Amino acid sequence: MSLNYRAAVLHQSGMPLAIERVSAAPLGPTDVIVKIRAAGLCHTDLEVMSGSLRYPLPMILGHEAAGIVEEVGSAVGDIRTGDHVILSWNPHCGHCFYCDRDLPILCETYLGEGPKGVHFDGQSKASLSSGEHLAHLMFLGAFAEYCVVPAQQAIVVPRDIPFDRACLIGCGVMTGVGAALNVADIGYGDTVLVIGCGAVGLAAVQGAVMAGAGAIIAADLDDAKLALAARLGATATVNATRDDPVEAVRAATKGRGADIVLEAAGQPAAFRCTAEAVRPGGQIIWLGKIDVANDVSFRWGSLMSEKRIRRSSYGGARPARDFPLLAQAYLDGRLKLDELISGRIALDDINRGFDDLRAGKAIRTVIQF
Numbered sequence: 001m002s003l004n005y006r007a008a009v010l011h012q013s014g015m016p017l018a019i020e021r022v023s024a025a026p027l028g029p030t031d032v033i034v035k036i037r038a039a040g041l042c043h044t045d046l047e048v049m050s051g052s053l054r055y056p057l058p059m060i061l062g063h064e065a066a067g068i069v070e071e072v073g074s075a076v077g078d079i080r081t082g083d084h085v086i087l088s089w090n091p092h093c094g095h096c097f098y099c100d101r102d103l104p105i106l107c108e109t110y111l112g113e114g115p116k117g118v119h120f121d122g123q124s125k126a127s128l129s130s131g132e133h134l135a136h137l138m139f140l141g142a143f144a145e146y147c148v149v150p151a152q153q154a155i156v157v158p159r160d161i162p163f164d165r166a167c168l169i170g171c172g173v174m175t176g177v178g179a180a181l182n183v184a185d186i187g188y189g190d191t192v193l194v195i196g197c198g199a200v201g202l203a204a205v206q207g208a209v210m211a212g213a214g215a216i217i218a219a220d221l222d223d224a225k226l227a228l229a230a231r232l233g234a235t236a237t238v239n240a241t242r243d244d245p246v247e248a249v250r251a252a253t254k255g256r257g258a259d260i261v262l263e264a265a266g267q268p269a270a271f272r273c274t275a276e277a278v279r280p281g282g283q284i285i286w287l288g289k290i291d292v293a294n295d296v297s298f299r300w301g302s303l304m305s306e307k308r309i310r311r312s313s314y315g316g317a318r319p320a321r322d323f324p325l326l327a328q329a330y331l332d333g334r335l336k337l338d339e340l341i342s343g344r345i346a347l348d349d350i351n352r353g354f355d356d357l358r359a360g361k362a363i364r365t366v367i368q369f
């Protein structure tokens with residue numbers, strides 16, 4: 001008998017998600033079934049709902065999740081039923097041009113299959129009661145009671161970390177902390193500007209602390225988020241509706257600009273600000289995104305002077321290495337996750353959760369199953 005479970009399905013962009021009963025495809029030899037225990041609502045899900053990120057529909061959204069391994073395929077060796085896992089959205093083949101160059105985020109199969117909304121083996125792993133195959137967001141589709149994934153996407157973590165906190169590591173926290181620890185080259189005592197203090201930016205602030213930054217200036221449009229940034233390690237905050245982050249950074253650096261700017265706002269004004277605020281020779285890491293068909297304009301002079309700009313997906317994540325480390329950092333008190341959860345809801349309330357995210361009210365709303 002096939003596994004039957006409830007999932008949040010997007011049928012049409014601009015429409016709310018529908019909670020529906022879906023059926024899982026038969027378990028493949030290298031797949032595992034994960035019983036989802038918690039899933040975070042990320043801005044990327046919202047972009048699919050609004051249509052600015054275009055995928056085949058109907059689709060199960062959700063790509064930031066943690067749960068318990070319910071069943072393993074016949075060829076799965078290193079994961080057992082009952083293991084606690086965080087799901088990774090970057091499956092990779094391990095032997096293509098980019099995997100060989102240590103860039104699994106550019107894996108040719110990953111980039112080729114991702115836009116189709118299928119799993120890494122090119123298949124859909126769930127269907128509606130009508131028999132129609134469902135697409136999966138980012139090789140997961142985790143707003144569901146269960147999620148079938150290749151074993152490589154289920155990363156075993158210590159059992160002590162609660163699921164609602166663990167799930168955040170799967171996307172927002174990995175991206176923000178990873179941008180600071182894996183992507184940027186932050187030197188001890190450096191001045192770091194973080195633009196945008198949602199879950200990704202607040203994780204970037206914490207990553208900058210871990211990397212040994214001296215001054216961490218956090219910018220956002222919301223005073224409550226800035227207060228939280230200060231609790232999590234920002235040494236100064238700027239509300240960009242009142243003050244100019246570029247001026248604040250220059251004032252703190254004898255006019256030079258920040259050594260590193262980490263962007264996590266996903267707005268053209270924020271992208272422009274990164275280039276104005278970084279010092280000559282400094283590094284800019286863009287994490288946010290806008291509709292891929294849109295332009296962003298820059299003052300040309302702001303891009304000159306040996307500045308290094310990199311756009312990163314997933315903060316240089318190597319999930320098998322990084323998820324257990326981040327989970328342990330939480331357990332040791334070095335990574336704060338409780339503070340990132342602004343609400344806990346049931347799957348049935350998912351649309352209300354996205355309303356809050358859209359309105360800028362939430363940091364991370366977590367669905368608990």
Ligand SMILES: NC(=O)c1ccc[n+]([C@@H]2O[C@H](COP(=O)([O-])OP(=O)(O)OC[C@H]3O[C@@H](n4cnc5c(N)ncnc54)[C@H](O)[C@@H]3O)[C@@H](O)[C@H]2O)c1
Nearest residue numbers: 043196197198199200220264265266267287288289313314
């Ligand atoms: N690169 C990746 O792998 C990756 C992963 C997850 C999310 N993202 C992207 O990162 C961005 C942040 O994600 P999130 O979930 O934290 O989103 P979020 O909406 O919770 O946070 C964005 C924050 O930026 C602030 N902001 C908006 N415009 C600003 C401006 N001009 N100056 C300063 N602050 C501004 C908002 O007030 C908000 O607090 C989004 O664009 C999202 O799509 C990227």
Ligand SMILES: [Zn+2]
Nearest residue numbers: 042044171172
């Ligand atoms: Zn995400």
Ligand SMILES: [Zn+2]
Nearest residue numbers: 093096099107
């Ligand atoms: Zn590859």
